Amino acid sequence: MPMETKIAFTPYESVDADALVLIAFEQAAQAHPWIAELVKSGEFTGKLLDSVVLHHPNGVGARRLVAIGGGKSDRFTPAEMRQVAGTIVRSLKAKKMKRVALVLSEAFQYPEYVSAAVGGAILGDWEADLHKTKKEATNGIDEFTLVCPGGVTELADSFTRGQVVATAQNFARDLGNEPPNLLTPTVLARRAAQMAAETGLGCDILDQDRMRQLGMGALLGVAQGSAEPPFMIVLSYTPPVPLAGVHLGLIGKAVTFDTGGISIKPSEKMDQMKFDMCGGAAAIGAMQAIASLKPPIAVTAYIPAVENMPGGKAQRPGDIVTSLSGKTIEILNTDAEGRLIMADAITYAKRQGSTHLIDASTLTGAIVVALGGINSGVFSNHEIFQRRLLDAARIQGEKMWAMPMDDEYKELLKSASADIPNIGSRGAGSITAAKFIEEFVEETPWIHLDIAGTAWTEEAKPYLAKGPTGVALRTFVHLAQNWE
Ligand code: BES
Ligand code: MN
Ligand code: ZN
Numbered sequence: 001m002p003m004e005t006k007i008a009f010t011p012y013e014s015v016d017a018d019a020l021v022l023i024a025f026e027q028a029a030q031a032h033p034w035i036a037e038l039v040k041s042g043e044f045t046g047k048l049l050d051s052v053v054l055h056h057p058n059g060v061g062a063r064r065l066v067a068i069g070g071g072k073s074d075r076f077t078p079a080e081m082r083q084v085a086g087t088i089v090r091s092l093k094a095k096k097m098k099r100v101a102l103v104l105s106e107a108f109q110y111p112e113y114v115s116a117a118v119g120g121a122i123l124g125d126w127e128a129d130l131h132k133t134k135k136e137a138t139n140g141i142d143e144f145t146l147v148c149p150g151g152v153t154e155l156a157d158s159f160t161r162g163q164v165v166a167t168a169q170n171f172a173r174d175l176g177n178e179p180p181n182l183l184t185p186t187v188l189a190r191r192a193a194q195m196a197a198e199t200g201l202g203c204d205i206l207d208q209d210r211m212r213q214l215g216m217g218a219l220l221g222v223a224q225g226s227a228e229p230p231f232m233i234v235l236s237y238t239p240p241v242p243l244a245g246v247h248l249g250l251i252g253k254a255v256t257f258d259t260g261g262i263s264i265k266p267s268e269k270m271d272q273m274k275f276d277m278c279g280g281a282a283a284i285g286a287m288q289a290i291a292s293l294k295p296p297i298a299v300t301a302y303i304p305a306v307e308n309m310p311g312g313k314a315q316r317p318g319d320i321v322t323s324l325s326g327k328t329i330e331i332l333n334t335d336a337e338g339r340l341i342m343a344d345a346i347t348y349a350k351r352q353g354s355t356h357l358i359d360a361s362t363l364t365g366a367i368v369v370a371l372g373g374i375n376s377g378v379f380s381n382h383e384i385f386q387r388r389l390l391d392a393a394r395i396q397g398e399k400m401w402a403m404p405m406d407d408e409y410k411e412l413l414k415s416a417s418a419d420i421p422n423i424g425s426r427g428a429g430s431i432t433a434a435k436f437i438e439e440f441v442e443e444t445p446w447i448h449l450d451i452a453g454t455a456w457t458e459e460a461k462p463y464l465a466k467g468p469t470g471v472a473l474r475t476f477v478h479l480a481q482n483w484e
Contacts, residue, residue, distance in 0.1 A: 001140070001142065002125075003089070003121070003122070003125045003140060003141045003142065003143070003144055004142060004143050004144070005118050005121060005122060005143075005144045005145075005146070005159075005163055006143065006144070006145045006146070007114070007118070007145070007146045007148060007151075007155065007156055007159040008101075008145050008146070008147050008148070009147075009148055009149070009150070009151045009153065010147065010149065011149050011150075012060070012101070012103045012147050012149055013059060013060055013061060014061050015060075015061055015062055015101045015145070015147055016061050016062065016099075017061075017062040017063070017099045017100060017101040017143075017145065018062070018063055018064060018092075018097040018098055018099045018100065019053070019062060019063070019064045019065070019066050019092055019097050019099075019100050019101070020057075020060055020061075020062035020064070020065050020066070020101050020103065020147075021065075021066040021067075021068055021088050021092075021100065021101065021102045021103060022035075022065065022066070022067050022068070022103050023067075023068055023069075023070040023076075023084060023102075023103070023104075023105070024044070024046045024067045024068070024069060024070065025046050025069075025070045025071065025072065025073040025076070026045065026046040026047060026069070026070075026071060026072055026073075027046075027072070027073065028046070028073065032067065034054055034057050034058075034065055034067070035052075035067050038052055038054075038067070044067055044069070045069060046067075046069045046070065046071070047069045047071060048069050048070065048071030048080060048083070048084075049068065049069055049083060049084065049087045049462050049463070050068070050069035051066060051067060051068040051069065051087070051088075051091065052066070052067050053065075053066050053095075054066075054067075062101065064097075066088070066092070068084055068087065068088055070084060073107075076108070077397075078112040078113050078115070078116035078395065078397060079116070079397030081108070081113045081116040081117050081120065082116040082117070082119055082120035082123070082397055082463070083120060083461075083462070083463045084102075084117075084120065084463075085102060085116070085117045085118070085119075085120030085121040085124065085463075086120040086121065086123055086124030086461075086462070086463025086464060087124065087462040087463040088100065088102055088121070088124070089120075089121045089124035089125050089141060089144060089463075090124045090125075090462060090463060090464075090465075091462070092141065093125070093140050093141045097141060098141060098142045098143065099141070099142060099143045099145075100141050100143070100144050100145070101144075101145040101146075101147050102117060102121070102144070102145070102146055102147065103147045103149070104117055104146055104147065104148045104151075105149075106149070106150055106151070109148050109150075109151045109152075109155060111155065111157075111158035111161075112158075112395065114146065114148070114155045114158040114159050114162060115158045115159070115161050115162030115165070116162065116397070117146050117162070118144075118146055118159050118162040118163055118166065119162040119163070119165060119166035119169075120166075120463060121144045121146075121166075122162075122163065122166035122167060122169075122170060123166050123169060123170065123463070123464060123470075124463050124464065125140065125141065125144075125170075126170045126173055126464075126465055127465050128177050128465055128466065128467040130174060130177065130178075131179070146159065161293060164289050164292050164293060165289045165293075165473070165474055165477055167288075167289075168285040168286065168288040168289035168473060168477075169285055169289075169470035169473050169474065170470070171195070171284075171285050171288055172278075172281040172282050172284065172285030172286075172468070172470040172473055173281075173467065173468040173469065173470045175188065175191065175277070175280075175281040175284065175285075175468075176275055176277065176278045176281045176455065176456070176467070176468025176470070177467050177468050178274075179274060180256055180257035180273075180274040180307070183256055183274075183277070184228045184256055184307060185223075185228055185229065185230050185231050185254070185256055185305035185306055185307060186228065186229065186231065188231075188233065188254055188256060188277065188280065188284075188303070188305045189205045189231040189233050189305060191284075192205075192233045192235060192284050192303065193205060193233075195235075195284065195287075195288050196235050196287075196291075199287075199288055199291035199292065200291060201235050201236060201237055201287055201291050202234075202235065202236035202237070202238070202300075203233075203234065203235055203236075204234040204236075205231050205232070205233055205234070206231060206232035206234065207229065207231060208220070208223070208229050208230060208231075211230070211232060211344075214324060214348070215322065215323075215324050215326075216232070216323070216324045216344040216348070217321040217322040217323055217324070217344075218321050218322075218323040218324070218329055218340040218341065218343045218344045219232070219304050219306065219324075219340065219341045219343075219344040219345070220321075221315045221319065221321040221331065221340065222255075222261070222306050222308055222315070222334075222337040222340050222341055223306040223307070224311075224313050224314060224315055225261055225262070225308070225309045225310055225311040225312075225313060225314025225315060225334075226306065226307040226308070226309040226311060226314075227309070227311065228256070228306075228307045228309075230304070230305060230306040230307075231305045232302065232303070232304050232305070232344075232345065232348065233254075233280070233284070233301075233302070233303040233304075233305055234300065234301070234302055234303075234352075235283075235284065235287040235300065235301045235303075236298070236299070236300040236301075237287060237290050237291055237294075237295075237298065237299045237300070238298050239294060239295065239296055239297065239298065241296075242296070242297060242298045243296045243297045243298075243483060243484060245355065246297050246298070246355050246356060246483065247297070247298045247299075247300065247353050247354050247355045247356070248297055248298065248299045248300070248354065248355075248356050248358070248479070248480060248483075249299075249300055249301075249302060249346075249349040249350075249352075249354025249355075249356065249357045249358070250283045250286060250287070250299065250300070250301040250302070250358055250359075250360075250476055251279075251283065251301070251302045251303070251304075251342060251345045251346055251349055251357060251358070251359040251360075252279040252280035252281065252282055252283030252284070252301065252302075252303045252359070252360050252361070253276070253277070253279040253280055253304070253338045253341065253342055253359070253360070253361035253362060253363065254276075254277035254279065254280025254281070254303045254304060254305040254306070255273075255276035255277055255305075255306055255307065255308050255337060255338060255341070255362075256274070256276070256277050256305060256306070256307050257273055257274055257276065257307050257308065257309070258273040258276040258308045258335070258337065258338075259273065259308055259309055259310055260308065260310070260334065260335035261308050261309065261310050261314050261315065261334030261335060261337060262310050262314050262315070262316055262317060262334045263317055263333045263334040263335040264310055264335075265335060272456070275362060275455055275456045275468060276308075276338070276362050277305070278360075278362055278451065278455035278456065278468055278469075278470075278471075279359070279360035279361045279362055279449075279451060279455070279472065280303040280304075280305060281468070281470070282360050282451075282455075282470060282471065282472040282473040282476065283301040283302075283303055283360065283476070284301065284303060285470060285473045286301065286472075286473045286476035286477050286480075287299070287301045289473070289477045290477060290480055293477065293480075293481055295477075295480040295481040295483065296483060296484065297480060297483045299480050300349070300352065300353075300354060302345045302346075302348060302349045302352075303345075304341040304342065304344065304345040306337075306341055308334070308335075308337045310334075314334065315331055315334055316331070316334070317331060317332055317333060317334060318330070318331065318332075319331045320417060320418045321340075323340075323343050323344055323347065323440065324343075324344040324347040324348060325343070325344075325347040325440050327343075327419045327420060327439065327440070328418040328419045328420075329343070329415075329418055329419065329420055329421070329422055330415040330416075330417055330418035330420070330421045330422065331422050332415075332421045332422055332423045333422065333423045336422045336423045336433070338361050338362065338363045338433075339361075339363065339422060339433050339436045339437055340422060342359055342361055342363075342437055342440075343436070343437060343439075343440040344440075345359075346359065346437065346440045346441055346446075347440050350441075350442075350444055354444070355444065355445070356385065356444070356445045356446075357441060357444055357445070357446040357447070358389065358446070358447045358448075358449065358476065358479070359437070359446075359447070359448050359449065360449045360451050360471075360472040360476075361448065361449070361450060361451065361452075362450075362451055362452040362455050363430070363433050363434075363448075363450045363451075363452055364429050364430045364433050364450055364452055365429070365452065366428075366429030366430040366433075367430040367450040367452050367453055368452055368453040370403075370430060371401055371453055372453055373453045373454055373457060373458070374399055374453075374454070375399045375400055375401040375453075375454070376393075376398070376399070376400045376401070376449050376450060376451045376453070376454045376471060376472065377400075377401060377403050377430055377449070377450035377453075378390065378400045378401060378402045378403060378447060378448075378449060379402075379403050379405055379430075379431070379434035379438075379447070379448040379449075379450065380402070380405065380445075380446060380447045380448070381405065381438055381441060381443075381445065381446050382445040382446065382447070385445045385446075385447060386402060386447055388479065389447050389475065389479060390402065392475050392478040392479045392482065393475045393478075395478060396474035396475050396478050397474070398454075398471055398472065398474055398475050399454075400449065400475070403430065403431060403434070403450075404431065405431065405434065405435070405438070409424075409428055409431045409432055409435045410435050410438075412424040412425045412426065412427070412428065412432050412435075413425075413432055413435060413436060413439075420436065420439055422436065424436075430450050433450070434448050434450070449472050449475075451471050451472055454469060454471045455468060455469060455471050455472075456468055456469065457469055
């Protein structure tokens with residue numbers, strides 16, 4: 001049974017729950033009468049995510065009182081709020097509690113904190129147990145209440161927004177966690193179409209024949225080594241009165257499994273390459289949230305979905321393909337397949353009317369070397385647009401870092417026989433990958449997010465299970481909602 005989430009505006013003393021949770025800050029932890037003694041004894045510090053459980057506290061209706069550390073109060077942003085809520089859900093469901101209430105004191109009763117609190121709880125509740133016959137989380141939390149004593153009822157709207165976005169993010173994480181035998185391009189297209197039918201989004205699924213007619217040679221070259229047919233998934237949202245002059249295009253890489261093709265990857269940890277569709281999943285999930293939040297601008301998502309396999313018909317290193325743009329590409333490494341499918345998806349998005357493009361792609365191992373699992377890499381041809389994206393990402397607690405895009409990097413992409421090769425000559429692998437994509441973007445304002453390091457977390461966090469993170473989705477939705 002999924003966890004139910006509610007908001008309440010009652011005084012916390014009267015809340016009936018298995019656990020009532022208060023956030024206590026480092027400097028002020030001793031101010032709470034219940035907690036003062038624990039601080040004195042050193043059992044609780046108030047450091048971020050530190051926690052302690054008290055039984056039968058005086059003067060409170062709940063059976064237990066839990067204090068969780070908020071860290072330094074002046075550093076407590078919505079990002080910390082999200083982590084606190086997620087940690088509470090994960091730690092208390094491990095302790096078999098059913099009804100949990102988190103108190104948001106008046107000092108933090110603002111829309112971003114409310115959305116982050118319920119969002120963090122929903123994200124924290126997610127487990128990678130879809131295919132486990134014995135669910136570890138069968139003893140999960142039934143009811144999570146955000147208690148805002150004295151809060152204004154408008155906060156309920158922020159609460160709903162937080163619910164919608166986190167639920168969409170969990171949908172994206174579910175897709176990301178599906179095994180590659182069960183989530184082929186065909187299945188991904190079906191899941192996207194089903195979601196579109198349920199939410200009222202426009203949906204167009206281009207099959208191989210249509211892509212051949214259009215001339216998507218770069219995408220089709222990647223797909224030809226697989227027995228699974230490729231699809232271009234197009235999901236569209238149009239507001240009743242769209243803001244004039246802007247049509248946001250979200251493009252998500254969806255390689256449902258990346259073996260590398262003929263330039264095959266080492267077998268060790270190759271299973272991780274099921275995650276190579278997480279950019280596509282983020283775009284699909286973002287569209288689910290957008291369908292219900294109804295931002296003022298038109299948004300269309302393009303998700304090129306393929307499997308990269310080394311079959312008898314697979315493309316070879318040395319092949320030259322003609323992309324939808326007309327530019328010819330020399331395939332020097334079949335494992336640099338993401339940029340090939342993104343090239344055709346971006347050309348298509350532009351021809352369909354996108355004025356602004358953002359892509360999310362698990363594009364390069366090099367970005368994992370550069371930024372690890374902490375920041376996503378940001379690449380852009382437009383400084384103002386990039387600034388706005390970085391602001392949105394910060395507000396949404398998705399760490400992102402801008403990378404250089406100097407013209408000189410383009411010089412590393414030289415082909416003897418075609419317009420452009422699909423790999424750079426040396427160094428700066430993430431940047432040459434971005435420069436390759438930029439050749440197809442041309443002048444349209446564009447941002448590329450390399451999420452190869454951030455789309456999957458190998459270690460569980462106190463507030464998030466191990467597995468797909470759904471990264472980029474919140475930033476996508478935030479930008480669409482706050483366009484003007
Ligand atoms: N999907 C991978 C990127 C990747 C690699 C993500 C390792 C996470 C870990 C992408 O398709 C790829 O294989 N990129 C190559 C490009 C290279 C051949 C220029 C890479 O990064 O090794
Ligand atoms: Mn690859
Ligand atoms: Zn890949």
